[in-house]
Amino acid sequence: MLLEIQDIHVHYGKIAALKGITLEVDEGEIVTLIGANGAGKTTTLKTISGLRPLTSGRVRFNGDDISRMPGHKRVLVGIGQSPEGRGIFPGMTVEDNLYMGAYARSGDLSKELAEVYELFPRLAERKTQAGGTMSGGEQQMLAIGRALMARPKVLLLDEPSMGLAPKLVQQIFSIIVEINRRGTTVLLVEQNAQQALQIANRAYVLETGHVVKSAQAHALLDDPEVRAAYLGGG
Numbered sequence: 001m002l003l004e005i006q007d008i009h010v011h012y013g014k015i016a017a018l019k020g021i022t023l024e025v026d027e028g029e030i031v032t033l034i035g036a037n038g039a040g041k042t043t044t045l046k047t048i049s050g051l052r053p054l055t056s057g058r059v060r061f062n063g064d065d066i067s068r069m070p071g072h073k074r075v076l077v078g079i080g081q082s083p084e085g086r087g088i089f090p091g092m093t094v095e096d097n098l099y100m101g102a103y104a105r106s107g108d109l110s111k112e113l114a115e116v117y118e119l120f121p122r123l124a125e126r127k128t129q130a131g132g133t134m135s136g137g138e139q140q141m142l143a144i145g146r147a148l149m150a151r152p153k154v155l156l157l158d159e160p161s162m163g164l165a166p167k168l169v170q171q172i173f174s175i176i177v178e179i180n181r182r183g184t185t186v187l188l189v190e191q192n193a194q195q196a197l198q199i200a201n202r203a204y205v206l207e208t209g210h211v212v213k214s215a216q217a218h219a220l221l222d223d224p225e226v227r228a229a230y231l232g233g234g
C-alpha cells in the first residue's frame with residue numbers, strides 16, 4: 001500500500017473536522033473522495049500533506065509512519081499537492097511558478113519542465129506571463145504542473161475542476177487520467193462526483209468527518225444513495 005490513513009482525528013480548535021477516517025491508496029490508483037461541503041475532504045488532504053496536524057491516528061506512506069513529518073519533508077518523500085484555490089504566486093512568471101514546485105530539489109529540472117509543458121502546452125505558450133494574469137483554468141493547470149515538478153509518487157488534487165467552464169472541466173479530467181497513466185498515483189477531491197467516479201478506480205464517501213461508504217468507483221455510479229445525494233439523480 002502506498003498511502004494508508006488509519007483512524008485519523010483532526011480538530012480546528014474544539015471543532016472535530018475528522019472523526020476517525022481510515023482509507024488506503026494503492027500504487028497506480030486513482031482514488032476519489034466525495035462528499036458534501038464540510039464533510040472533511042480538504043482537511044483529509046491537508047493532513048496527508050502535513051498542512052494540518054493530527055489529534056490522533058496515523059498516516060503511513062511507503063510503509064513509513066509520517067504522521068509527525070513536517071510538510072516540506074513530505075514533498076521530498078513523494079507527496080505532492082495542488083491546493084484548493086490554487087495558491088500560485090501572482091507576480092511571478094509561469095515558468096518561475098513551476099520552478100517553485102521543485103524548490104526543495106537540487107539539480108537539473110529541464111526534464112520535469114519539459115514534461116509539464118508537454119502535458120500543458122498552454123503553460124509553454126505562456127511561460128513568461130505573470131501567473132496572476134492567467135485565466136482561472138490556466139491557473140488550475142499551473143497549480144497542477146507546479147505540483148508535478150517535484151515528481152510526486154502521489155498527487156493530491158483538491159477540486160481541480162472548481163470554477164471551470166465545462167470544456168475545461170473535461171480537459172482537466174483527461175489530463176488527470178494522463179498523469180496517472182504516466183505513473184503517478186492520484187488522490188482526488190471533487191464536488192463533480194459524476195466525473196470523478198468515472199475516472200477513479202475506487203472511491204470513499206465522506207459525511208461529517210466519517211467515511212460512510214467505500215467501493216469501486218463504478219459501483220458507486222449505480223448506488224441509489226450516492227446517486228440521490230451526490231449525482232443529482234434518483
Ligand code: ATP
Nearest residue numbers: 012015016017035036037038039040041042043044
Ligand atoms: P468543501 O467541499 O466545502 O471544501 P470539505 O469536505 O473539504 O468541504 P473541510 O474543508 O475539510 O470540508 O472542512 C471540514 C470541517 O472543518 C467543516 O466543518 C469546516 O467548517 C471545518 N473547518 C475547515 N477549516 C477550518 C478552519 N480553518 N477553522 C475552523 N474550522 C474549519
